[in-house]
Amino acid sequence: MTEREPSWEWYRSFLHVLETGSLSGAARALGLTQPTVGRHIESLEAALAVTLFTRSFDGFSPTDAANELRPYAVALASTTAALRRVASGHGSGVRGTVRLTTSEIIGVEVLPPILAGLRNDYPELTIELVLSNEPDDLLRREADIAVRMFRPVQEALVAKRIGGIEVGLHAHERYLAQHGVPKSMSELPRHTIIGFDRETAYIRSLQDRFEAFNRTNFAFRADSDVAQLGAIRAGFGIGACQAPLAARDARLVRVLRREFSLTLDTWLAMHEDLRGSARCAVTFAALAAGLKAYIGGDSRLSAQRSAAR
Structure with a gap:
């Protein structure tokens, strides 16, 4: 050497x-x-x-x-x-780059209007968005702020619980008009079902609760939540979708509400060393407010989304 x-x-x-x-x-x-x-x-x-x-x-x-x-x-x-x-954030006012990590569905469907409003308030702020269902390691600074569907346990992180996002089974009204509405989970296998491809530990933990919602019954399999949502919107069949997201489109109808309901515990997290960072503080606050509005079905968020198109 x-x-x-x-x-x-x-x-x-x-x-x-x-x-x-x-x-x-x-x-x-x-x-x-x-x-x-x-x-x-x-x-x-x-x-x-x-x-x-x-x-x-x-x-x-x-x-x-x-x-x-x-x-x-x-x-x-x-x-x-x-x-x-960190260096980019020094100077007068709120400026610099903030790197976020979140799941595909939140990053594509929920965060854009929140981030657009943040950019309007702080035009010198730059956002880097990492779309991944695998959590980036905040301790190694792979990202500054993470939106996570589980409670962070590392002591070096600042974490805030935002609330629970309900997930239910949904289908486009066009599909239901052609194939009917399932009356019970036992009827679900006779329908066209949209679901995952590869099992995760979380999915395996749900199998006992929802035996009919399993890979062998799926006619469309994808590990991408965005791809599954696209199939639901296209009228392909019945699939799991976040209820606040489906509520934005009157053509998406929830089925088997009482028999199929999940809650995704939603958290924001960042490294405690970033507490004093103005760029991270305003971004963290904007994400918290925007995600709470989304979970609560705030109509203003939907209006912002439509205006941003």
């Missing part, structure tokens, strides 16, 4: 070669030339005295050493990005 400290640029190139499997793919993603990325990899290998990739006709394959280094390089990238976000 050489005494020279590896450059962050070398690690950044290393991560992109891991992700793309080639120098050319990494170069395109980084806006660099292929020889430059190649030099970065060679320099990093020399500095660490390890071989990171095996070269072959179909690309670059990571070695065991590269796979062991991956989480540390990812953490370094997250820290560097957080450093830039």
Whole structure:
């Protein structure tokens, strides 16, 4: 190993070669030339005295050493990005970048009007939105603020419970006109059902309560909540949907209300070190107010959404 400290640029190139499997793919993603990325990899290998990739006709394959280094390089990238976000917020007034993480359905269907109002109030604020059903790690600063459907337990986080979002079975009125309305859960398997593809621990915990709502009965399977919502809206069949979201469209009809009802406990969380950040404080407050309005079915939120289209 050489005494020279590896450059962050070398690690950044290393991560992109891991992700793309080639120098050319990494170069395109980084806006660099292929020889430059190649030099970065060679320099990093020399500095660490390890071989990171095996070269072959179909690309670059990571070695065991590269796979062991991956989480540390990812953490370094997250820290560097957080450093830039913190620096961007300094100056007069509310300004800078806030990185949010939330589920697909909340990010696509609920947050846009909230964030549009926030931007109108604070035009120097920039939002980065990560749509994922997998929680980003706030402790490693992969995001500044998270909307989560479970209670955060880490002591280093500031967490606020927003409320419970009810989920029920819904179908487009066009589907129900053609196929009828199920009168009980036992009739559900005779209908076209929209649901998940891969089971999660949460889904498995619900199987005893809703035996008819299982993968073997689904005619449309997708792990994307947005894709499931699109299928419901298209009249494909009956699927689970957040009740406040379905209530915005009079053509979506709830079925089996008494027999099928779930509650998604909804929380906002951020790292306690960001308490004094003006950019995060105003964003946290706007999200809390907007999500509460959504859960409560505030008609003003729907009006904002329509006006934002």
